[in-house]
Amino acid sequence: METTNAAPMSGRKAQAARNDQTILQAARAVFVADPGAPISAVAERAGVGISALYRRYASKEILLRKLCSDGLKLYIAEAEAALADERDPWTVFADFMRRIVDADTHSLTLSLAGTFTPDEDLFRESAYAEELATRVFERARDAGVLRPGLDVADLSMLFEQIAAIHLGDEERTAQMRHRYLALILDGLRLTSAEALPGPPPTAEEIGRRWIVT
Amino acid sequence: METTNAAPMSGRKAQAARNDQTILQAARAVFVADPGAPISAVAERAGVGISALYRRYASKEILLRKLCSDGLKLYIAEAEAALADERDPWTVFADFMRRIVDADTHSLTLSLAGTFTPDEDLFRESAYAEELATRVFERARDAGVLRPGLDVADLSMLFEQIAAIHLGDEERTAQMRHRYLALILDGLRLTSAEALPGPPPTAEEIGRRWIVT
DNA sequence: ATAGAACGGAATATTATGTTCCGTGAGCTA
DNA sequence: TAGCTCACGGAACATAATATTCCGTTCTAT
Numbered sequence: 001m002e003t004t005n006a007a008p009m010s011g012r013k014a015q016a017a018r019n020d021q022t023i024l025q026a027a028r029a030v031f032v033a034d035p036g037a038p039i040s041a042v043a044e045r046a047g048v049g050i051s052a053l054y055r056r057y058a059s060k061e062i063l064l065r066k067l068c069s070d071g072l073k074l075y076i077a078e079a080e081a082a083l084a085d086e087r088d089p090w091t092v093f094a095d096f097m098r099r100i101v102d103a104d105t106h107s108l109t110l111s112l113a114g115t116f117t118p119d120e121d122l123f124r125e126s127a128y129a130e131e132l133a134t135r136v137f138e139r140a141r142d143a144g145v146l147r148p149g150l151d152v153a154d155l156s157m158l159f160e161q162i163a164a165i166h167l168g169d170e171e172r173t174a175q176m177r178h179r180y181l182a183l184i185l186d187g188l189r190l191t192s193a194e195a196l197p198g199p200p201p202t203a204e205e206i207g208r209r210w211i212v213t
Numbered sequence: 214m215e216t217t218n219a220a221p222m223s224g225r226k227a228q229a230a231r232n233d234q235t236i237l238q239a240a241r242a243v244f245v246a247d248p249g250a251p252i253s254a255v256a257e258r259a260g261v262g263i264s265a266l267y268r269r270y271a272s273k274e275i276l277l278r279k280l281c282s283d284g285l286k287l288y289i290a291e292a293e294a295a296l297a298d299e300r301d302p303w304t305v306f307a308d309f310m311r312r313i314v315d316a317d318t319h320s321l322t323l324s325l326a327g328t329f330t331p332d333e334d335l336f337r338e339s340a341y342a343e344e345l346a347t348r349v350f351e352r353a354r355d356a357g358v359l360r361p362g363l364d365v366a367d368l369s370m371l372f373e374q375i376a377a378i379h380l381g382d383e384e385r386t387a388q389m390r391h392r393y394l395a396l397i398l399d400g401l402r403l404t405s406a407e408a409l410p411g412p413p414p415t416a417e418e419i420g421r422r423w424i425v426t
Numbered sequence: 427a428t429a430g431a432a433c434g435g436a437a438t439a440t441t442a443t444g445t446t447c448c449g450t451g452a453g454c455t456a
Numbered sequence: 457t458a459g460c461t462c463a464c465g466g467a468a469c470a471t472a473a474t475a476t477t478c479c480g481t482t483c484t485a486t
Contacts, residue, residue, distance in 0.1 A: 001429095013431090013432095013484090015432085015483095016431085016433095019432090019433095029293070029442065033272050036249065038473070038474050038475080040473075040474075041478090043434095043435095048433075048434080049432095049433055049434035049435055050433095050434075050475095050476085051432080051433055051434065051435075051477090051478090052432075052434080054475095054476070054477085055323055055429065055432070055433080058475095059475080059476080060474095060475065061347075072284040088480065090365045110377070111236075120399070154392075157378065157389065157393065158393070159378070160377065160378070161374040161375070161377055161378060161393065162315065162374070163377075164323070164373065164374055164376075164377030165370065165373070165374060166422075167414055167418055167419070167422075168418055171442060172418075175410075175411040176370065176414065177472090178410055179410055179411040180370065180371070180374065180409075182409050182410050183397060183400040183401070183409055184396060184397070185399065186398065186399075186400045186403055187226075187396040187399045187400040188396070189321060190399055195397050196392045196393075196396055197388075197391055198388040198389065198391060199388075200387065200392070201380055201428095204388060205226060205380055205381055205385075206380075208381075209379075209380075226453095226462095228452095228463085229462085229463065232463090232464095251442075251443050251444080252443075252444065252445090253443075253444090256465095256466095261464075261465080262445095262463095262464055262466055263445085263464095263465075263466065264446090264447090264463075264464055264465065264466075265445085265463070265464055265465080267445070268462095268463065268464080271445095272444080272445080273443095273445095276441095403481095415447065422471035
């Protein structure tokens, strides 16, 4: 952890600022790999002491909320980008799905749901994210490029399924996720196929999983 | 837990035999819902005391092995049934997938991998299961009803993805799983589509996840 | 030189949980 | 009926994890 050369990274403040990033990245990586991981594992991965963590986040729960919130912000950003995208509807939709898979925003959703008490802000962000996703979805649906009977809530479920894919290192995992996303996208694009069996999930069903019991 | 009527369930031995079943069902349900669940949760769910568990399984790990082994046996049975099925290749293949999803044999694979040391017998059963699955898969592939570029290892990954689906109670979850299995099957059936991107998983990659680190 | 921010990491307090142990009671046997 | 044994319930125990606190140290800016 020695830093003796470059100019902009000297100074205690710069060091601390860099730690802000390092710690968040480490936390993400660790909790995605193991949702029940101890806080000490995060510190170890980040290469810092435990107190560097507690200086920033007063508790584990607060750190988890921060991670979730960041994930939602990413999701929102991608959805906004998709809404601003003027290419053909299917391309925009498929690209949105691919970007979300790469952003891996649902690993946290999948594994951390129910492990901490959601925040008021989280609910707000979540609602906004869902609203944007709905607009992205409906644009594709209204353009007639989707299989009939789909619902925007199906996307959440599909993202979670893909987030459940793990194989080897991060790169290989990403590769596998795109392999099966391609399969799913082909299925979603079958405009003349029959609707999928069973009623789609409701927003209420999906949201209920966040309630801590 | 009172039993005062039917004849065949009286007697200490019959009671114990029924507990054998009850305990296994409870263990499955509990560990599928929460892989890290305490052994006391299993006893509670089964409506028995802890000692009723330890009388049958000397340790938690042995119980987990038993559950996995039972899952593999189920998988093997379904594969054998598929191989004996003389209907058209696609129907046999799709039905096999649907049965495995219903049997939910991969919930344990997904969540318990790496939490206990696999047994010698487990390896044997696993190898045999994989061999049968390969035969089922190749029969469909050779009949030309599958999208090109697929590999039998893709099935494992797909089963795990589907096992990751959870929504509400067991019945609703099953319904959702069939919804997305239908989507996936449609994708697998696109014989004239392009092969999926990225190399398929290898048997070695899939097996490595069982190694306890 | 000195105050104080930022940190490392040992120490602490608490919890969770796998396993053992002991007392109880039902059925079977003589 | 008395005694024996198998199953069992569940408290008690021993341990392992781990969230959080605390204190001494280091480095920077003044």
